[in-house]
Amino acid sequence: MSRDQLEEIVNTEYPDILIREKKEEKHELPELPNVHGNVVMRMAPSPSGPLHIGHSRMAILNDEYVRRYGGRLILRIEDTNPENIDPDAYKMIPEDLQWLGVNVTETVIQSSRMEFYYSEARRMISEGYMYVIEENQKEFHDLKLKKIPVMERDSEPSVNLEKFDRMLSGHYNDGEAALVMKTDINHPNPSVRDWIAFRINTHEHPLTGSRYTVYPTMNFSVSVDDHYLGLTHVIRGIDHLVNTEKQKYVFMYNNWKLPEYFHYGFISIPDTILKTTIIKEGIKSGKYSGWDDIRLGTLVALKKRGYRPDTFRKYWISSGMNKSNATFSWEIFNSMDREIIDYDTERYFFVPEPTPIHIKNPLVLKSHAMLHPQRPDSGFREYELPPDAMIYFPEEELSKIKEGEIIRLKDLCAAIMKGGKLQYTKDEPEGRVKIIQWAPENSGDMEVFHPDGNIDKGKIEPLAMDKHQVVQLERYGYVNLYGTRAYFLHK
RNA sequence: GCUCCGAUGGUGUAGUCAGGCCAAGCAUUCCGGCCUUUCGAGCCGAUGACUCGGGUUCGAAUCCCGGUCGGAGCACCA
Numbered sequence: 131m132s133r134d135q136l137e138e139i140v141n142t143e144y145p146d147i148l149i150r151e152k153k154e155e156k157h158e159l160p161e162l163p164n165v166h167g168n169v170v171m172r173m174a175p176s177p178s179g180p181l182h183i184g185h186s187r188m189a190i191l192n193d194e195y196v197r198r199y200g201g202r203l204i205l206r207i208e209d210t211n212p213e214n215i216d217p218d219a220y221k222m223i224p225e226d227l228q229w230l231g232v233n234v235t236e237t238v239i240q241s242s243r244m245e246f247y248y249s250e251a252r253r254m255i256s257e258g259y260m261y262v263i264e265e266n267q268k269e270f271h272d273l274k275l276k277k278i279p280v281m282e283r284d285s286e287p288s289v290n291l292e293k294f295d296r297m298l299s300g301h302y303n304d305g306e307a308a309l310v311m312k313t314d315i316n317h318p319n320p321s322v323r324d325w326i327a328f329r330i331n332t333h334e335h336p337l338t339g340s341r342y343t344v345y346p347t348m349n350f351s352v353s354v355d356d357h358y359l360g361l362t363h364v365i366r367g368i369d370h371l372v373n374t375e376k377q378k379y380v381f382m383y384n385n386w387k388l389p390e391y392f393h394y395g396f397i398s399i400p401d402t403i404l405k406t407t408i409i410k411e412g413i414k415s416g417k418y419s420g421w422d423d424i425r426l427g428t429l430v431a432l433k434k435r436g437y438r439p440d441t442f443r444k445y446w447i448s449s450g451m452n453k454s455n456a457t458f459s460w461e462i463f464n465s466m467d468r469e470i471i472d473y474d475t476e477r478y479f480f481v482p483e484p485t486p487i488h489i490k491n492p493l494v495l496k497s498h499a500m501l502h503p504q505r506p507d508s509g510f511r512e513y514e515l516p517p518d519a520m521i522y523f524p525e526e527e528l529s530k531i532k533e534g535e536i537i538r539l540k541d542l543c544a545a546i547m548k549g550g551k552l553q554y555t556k557d558e559p560e561g562r563v564k565i566i567q568w569a570p571e572n573s574g575d576m577e578v579f580h581p582d583g584n585i586d587k588g589k590i591e592p593l594a595m596d597k598h599q600v601v602q603l604e605r606y607g608y609v610n611l612y613g614t615r616a617y618f619l620h621k
Numbered sequence: 622g623c624u625c626c627g628a629u630g631g632u633g634u635a636g637u638c639a640g641g642c643c644a645a646g647c648a649u650u651c652c653g654g655c656c657u658u659u660c661g662a663g664c665c666g667a668u669g670a671c672u673c674g675g676g677u678u679c680g681a682a683u684c685c686c687g688g689u690c691g692g693a694g695c696a697c698c699a
Contacts, residue, residue, distance in 0.1 A: 176699045211698055267697070275695095308697050319624045321695045329697030348699050371625065372694050395627075396692065448634065448648075454627045455692055462633055462649050472662065479659095504662070540658055565658050604659040621661080 159194055159447055162363055164390055168201030169362045173232075174352070176208045177219035179406040180421050181226040182428045183399055183442075183458070190446040191365050191394070193232040204359055205234045208352070209241045210345045212335035216410075220337075222421070226429045231439045238359065240351050241337050247346045248298065250354045251309060251328060255290045259383045260327060262293035264307045274323045279315050283324070297330060297344050304330050311350065313379045325349055325376050349373055353380035361389045368393040368453060394451045399458040401582075402427035424581050424617050435581070436600040436610030436619040441467040464620040471600055471608065476501045478511070478594035479540070479567040480576065480603035480616075482586045484522035489545060491519055491554040497570075499541035511593050513570045515542075522569040522589045528552065537564040540604065567604050578609055580618045590616075 162169065171192045175185055196203040205227065209215050220239070227234055254260050261282050263270050270280050282290075290309075297307050309328035317323045327350040332343045352373070356364065357380075364374075374391050381388050403409060404427045412418040422430040444466045449456070477500065495515040501508040515521070521539070531537060531547045536559040538544050544563075546555040573589040580586070594601065597611045600619060609616040 174699080178699085208699060214698075271696090305697065310697095317624090319695065322624085326697045331697080345697090347697070352699090367693095368626070369693060370699090373699090375625085393626085445633090450634070452627095452634075456633065459632050459649070465649055468661080475661095477659075477661085499658085503657090503659085538658060542658090563658090565660090567659070602659085602661065604661075606659090608661085 159191070159198075159450060162195060162199070162390065165199050165362070167199075169196060169199045170202045170204070170360045171196050171363055171365065172204040172206050172356075172359065172361060173227075174206045174208050174366075175223055176211070177215050177217075177223065179216050179219055179409065180222035180428050180430055181230075182404045182426075183402065183432065184397065184404060184427075185226075186230055186429060186442045187394070187397065187446045187449070188366060189227055189230055189232045190443050191451065193230075194443070194447060195363065195365070196233070196235075201362070202235045202360075203233060204236050204238055204361075206238045206355060206359070207240065208348060209239065209335070209337065210348060210351050212331055212333040212345065215336050216406075217336040222430075229429065229433060229439055230442060238355065239337070240346075240355070241335060241342075243351075243355075244338070244342050244345075246358075247328075247351055247354065248344075251294065251346070251350070252291060254311075254380075254383065255294055255309070256287045257383070258287050259312050260309055261285055261290045261312065262297065262307055262309050264293070264302070267305065267308065270310075274315070275320050277316050277323070279324075283310075283312065283315075294328075297328070300343060302330055304332055306330065309344075311376075311379060313376070319372060319375070321372060322375050349376045350380070353377040356389060357381065357384070357386045363390045363392070365392045365394065365451065368395050368455075392451055393453060395453045396455040397449075397458050398455070399427060400460070402458075404428075424579055425583055434610065435617045436471075436608065437467055438470050440470055444470075460620075467620065468608070472602075473502075473504065475600050475602045475608060476508070476594075477503070477602050477604050479569050479591040480578070480588055480594075480606050480609075481522045481524050481567060481569045481573070482578070482588040482606065483525035484569065484573075484589040485525045485528055486520050486571075487523050487528075487552050488518055488520055489515075489539070489543075489552065489554045491515065491517055491543065493517060495519065495543055495554075497542045511541075511591065513591070515570065520571045522571075522573060523552065524566065524588075527564070527566050531564070535564075537566055539568045540565050542568065567606075574614060576614055576616060578603075578606075578616045578618055 173188050173192050175181065193203055205224065207220065207223065224234065224237065251260065263280060263282050273280055293307065294309055307330060308326045310324050311327040313322055313324055315323050326347055328344050328346050330343055331345050334340055335342065371393050378388065403425065409418065409426055413420060418426065421428050422434045424431050424435050441463065445463050494517060497513045499511045500506065501511060531552065533547055536544055536546045536555060536557065538559065544555050544557060544559050545552050569589040569591050573591050574595040576588055576590040578586040594611065596613050598613065600608060600610050602608050607621045608619040610619055
């Protein structure tokens with residue numbers, strides 16, 4: 131007997147036992163290993179601009195685990211490269227995180243910990259784990275590729291300490307000396323071999339000015355910070371895989387306990403402008419109105435369009451910590467957002483490409499539209515139209531109506547196409563007909579800005595004018611209203 | 622080139638560590654239908670996937686080997 135036959139019998143004879151448990155879907159992140167009590171986690175953006183969608187993943191993932199297990203979430207601003215820092219970012223990043231609902235328990239700014247990095251460096255130099263190279267960086271690099279150590283690799287700690295102090299005293303210019311972390315000169319990955327831990331950069335720093343000229347590279351500052359801040363788990367992008375490898379040497383030399391590391395895969399976000407350099411240029415040239423230009427993928431731009439912070443959380447939790455590369459799905463993201471906002475968004479009429487038409491109604495007409503179809507108690511939008519009223523109708527729809535066809539003006543009346551003109555009819559249409567939105571004569575002008583740069587000009591019904599909220603423009607899509615303009619959210 | 626990482630429907634994921642409950646779950650999109658004074662929401666239905674080849678095993682999406690494809694890194698950026 132086949133499975134089909136069996137099912138057939140069960141279906142007809144014993145339907146009761148068929149009540150199968152529906153597997154409940156888990157939109158949950160996996161448990162973290164080695165959790166003993168609270169966790170300490172961090173996010174470490176560089177202050178080159180405000181946060182964008184990509185950053186939100188790191189923020190949400192870390193925040194979500196700290197919420198689950200309890201503990202601390204450290205925002206560590208990694209500003210050890212004085213070039214490419216946007217001073218505004220120090221303010222924008224915390225604001226973005228707050229909007230996302232990420233609960234930062236403390237903030238650490240690396241440029242304010244320079245003395246600490248120096249003292250850690252001195253200690254590790256004196257223990258023989260670091261050495262200074264001078265004037266021969268090119269050679270240093272070439273020799274590394276050939277797995278050959280430079281001469282300085284074996285110099286005495288006291289000599290290295292002396293040279294390091296000379297670095298700090300301003301004796302060298304940019305690129306003339308560097309402090310190197312000894313690792314394994316035979317490591318299969320050349321970049322892991324003896325990496326640069328401190329370099330000289332005389333660029334002015336937005337926060338510390340010209341006080342410091344010797345800056346740690348991220349692999350050094352991250353290592354010592356991760357340890358001294360007590361990190362238990364580190365979640366970050368797969369692009370840091372090799373960095374983790376490098377940082378492990380610092381932990382090993384100092385006998386520090388390694389945090390648990392997780393690296394999630396690259397996510398490419400289609401049709402979205404994220405690169406800070408491109409955005410900055412665009413703002414400068416006037417192409418973009420600012421960081422919150424809705425054509426951008428920054429969080430402030432997405433906020434302006436009306437996305438809810440919870441949508442980000444939901445999306446990133448459902449994506450999990452997959453190591454494989456993936457494509458960000460606006461489709462799914464928008465669907466999640468729709469689910470969250472739909473119940474709260476009022477309905478209004480917007481007529482793009484409006485064409486005025488006389489509907490030739492013999493009597494006064496009253497429209498009666500619900501503010502929200504699922505919430506009858508939310509009220510109605512009502513307009514009174516005098517006889518032979520003029521209304522606005524979408525141009526595009528008008529051209530698609532055939533001669534003699536009856537349509538319905540939503541929540542108003544039926545209308546028939548006669549002699550190329552649409553006009554009132556009291557005949558009730560049979561079956562399914564087109565139901566189309568319209569706008570009364572005293573409607574306002576509105577421009578809807580789309581993220582692809584397009585602008586739809588049209589008429590917005592009077593009751594929606596001057597509103598500042600996310601609404602659904604029926605048959606058009608969800609938008610965020612800003613008075614006489616609106617930003618398109620999604621369908 | 623070298624080093625590392627990965628591969629489940631159109632898309633995003635669950636399952637892989639501890640092989641059998643997977644005849645592969647969920648979400649989303651598309652398609653069809655129902656409902657409806659929105660093309661939104663809701664309801665019903667349908668299509669659609671374990672990268673390939675070997676091996677181990679009674680049994681492999683899951684373990685092993687190899688190939689292919691994709692990605693990242695190879696900085697005095699983070």
